[in-house]
Amino acid sequence: MKALVLENIHPAAVEVLEGRGYQVDLRPGSLSEAELIESLAGVELLGIRSNTTVNAQVIEAAEHLVAIGCFCIGTNQVDLGAAADRGIGVFNAPYSNTRSVVELVIGEIIALARRLPEKTQKMHDGVWDKSARGSHEVRGRTLGIVGYGNIGTQLSNVAEALGMSVVFYDKADRPAHGNARRAKSLAELLGVADVVSLHVDGRPGNAGFFGAEEFAAMKPRALFINASRGMVVDYESLRDHLLSGHIAGAAVDVFPVEPKAQGDEFSSVLRGLDNVILTPHVGGSTQEAQEEIGWFVAEKLARFALEGSTALSVNLPPVLPPALTPRHRLGFLHHNVPGVLAELNAVFAAAGDNVVDQTLATRDHLGYVITDVAAPLSTEAVEQLTRSEHCLWVRTW
Numbered sequence: 469m470k471a472l473v474l475e476n477i478h479p480a481a482v483e484v485l486e487g488r489g490y491q492v493d494l495r496p497g498s499l500s501e502a503e504l505i506e507s508l509a510g511v512e513l514l515g516i517r518s519n520t521t522v523n524a525q526v527i528e529a530a531e532h533l534v535a536i537g538c539f540c541i542g543t544n545q546v547d548l549g550a551a552a553d554r555g556i557g558v559f560n561a562p563y564s565n566t567r568s569v570v571e572l573v574i575g576e577i578i579a580l581a582r583r584l585p586e587k588t589q590k591m592h593d594g595v596w597d598k599s600a601r602g603s604h605e606v607r608g609r610t611l612g613i614v615g616y617g618n619i620g621t622q623l624s625n626v627a628e629a630l631g632m633s634v635v636f637y638d639k640a641d642r643p644a645h646g647n648a649r650r651a652k653s654l655a656e657l658l659g660v661a662d663v664v665s666l667h668v669d670g671r672p673g674n675a676g677f678f679g680a681e682e683f684a685a686m687k688p689r690a691l692f693i694n695a696s697r698g699m700v701v702d703y704e705s706l707r708d709h710l711l712s713g714h715i716a717g718a719a720v721d722v723f724p725v726e727p728k729a730q731g732d733e734f735s736s737v738l739r740g741l742d743n744v745i746l747t748p749h750v751g752g753s754t755q756e757a758q759e760e761i762g763w764f765v766a767e768k769l770a771r772f773a774l775e776g777s778t779a780l781s782v783n784l785p786p787v788l789p790p791a792l793t794p795r796h797r798l799g800f801l802h803h804n805v806p807g808v809l810a811e812l813n814a815v816f817a818a819a820g821d822n823v824v825d826q827t828l829a830t831r832d833h834l835g836y837v838i839t840d841v842a843a844p845l846s847t848e849a850v851e852q853l854t855r856s857e858h859c860l861w862v863r864t865w
């Protein structure tokens with residue numbers, strides 16, 4: 469069993485895959501389309517980050533490919549539809565850097581409240597400016613979290629541990645953590661928050677959703693943080709409100725246009741402003757997050773290839789089967805049309821094989837059934853299923 473792992477993925481991934489019996493071909497960089505097609509000969513599992521494009525041509529040519537692991541958050545670099553049509557599972561790590569983002573934001577809240585960007589700059593310039601003017605504790609202050617998902621909720625818990633009051637606003641119904649209070653509207657949150665931190669997702673409707681009106685509605689001298697998506701904020705407007713003094717400081721990690729390569733020039737209207745922390749989209753970039761991503765995605769790949777689990781796949785119907793041993797298992801990926809389950813179970817019945825456990829999930833035009841049976845199914849029965857006009861693949865474990 470072969471795995472090709474590109475782009476300097478954390479050794480934790482290799483450890484997991486080798487531990488599950490894979491021979492791992494580990495390469496530091498990404499590959500071009502032609503190199504990738506050549507290197508994928510005989511490979512079942514492919515590991516990439518954001519610099520490798522897996523398009524429909526690559527997927528078509530990769531005859532033995534079973535699954536692709538994106539060892540990052542985004543999956544835009546993979547043609548998910550083409551992969552699904554061939555029954556290739558694609559997995560990513562949506563939560564592995566949540567804590568890293570939260571810790572950066574907490575550090576920024578404290579740094580901005582103490583006006584550290586200015587103080588450290590002055591010290592480097594040789595100016596001793598010992599003063600409490602404009603410096604505050606965060607204890608007792610109100611943090612307004614906009615977008616109360618994975619990151620927003622964890623930030624809520626850590627901020628409360630620091631003695632902050634938390635108010636949150638989310639378009640979806642999200643349960644409050646700890647003593648956090650739900651705001652009925654964004655306007656209500658902006659009217660009470662001393663710090664506003666954005667943690668919304670990148671859905672198209674969020675482009676430019678935080679602009680002049682929202683900054684004007686914030687409390688005078690409040691702080692603003694965006695570590696979510698660059699396109700959600702009108703930074704020209706943030707600049708105006710920082711210059712007027714209405715906003716007392718800001719920390720920004722994400723930008724509408726970000727430099728492509730290491731060392732490229734970064735342009736932004738926020739450069740050179742007082743009490744503004746600018747970071748190069750590193751909210752989720754820590755060694756701990758990389759290790760967690762390595763372990764998490766490699767586990768998902770191995771569990772799909774060796775046990776049939778599609779849990780957290782981004783393109784196949786999600787089925788989380790029970791532990792495998794001592795059962796016999798058959799996975800059947802098929803077109804989502806009426807009658808397929810009956811066809812499958814008729815094969816088990818004809819073989820006199822008792823079904824111990826069966827789970828079906830569907831997603832768009834695909835259906836996936838995992839069936840655990842009392843005895844292994846005969847080769848003829850498996851072949852009969854493979855010949856079904858609705859079958860993408862049948863695998864047994």
Ligand SMILES: NC(=O)c1ccc[n+]([C@@H]2O[C@H](COP(=O)([O-])OP(=O)(O)OC[C@H]3O[C@@H](n4cnc5c(N)ncnc54)[C@H](O)[C@@H]3O)[C@@H](O)[C@H]2O)c1
Nearest residue numbers: 615616617618619638639640667668669670695696751752
């Ligand atoms: N800076 C970084 O390095 C970094 C790292 C990881 C994630 N992120 C980004 O952080 C953001 C949050 O990530 P997550 O994992 O918590 O996402 P998530 O999907 O778990 O949560 C997003 C929440 O925002 C809510 N939401 C969306 N639009 C909204 C709106 N207009 N008003 C109010 N609520 C809204 C959703 O209902 C959801 O609860 C994402 O945009 C993600 O891309 C950045």
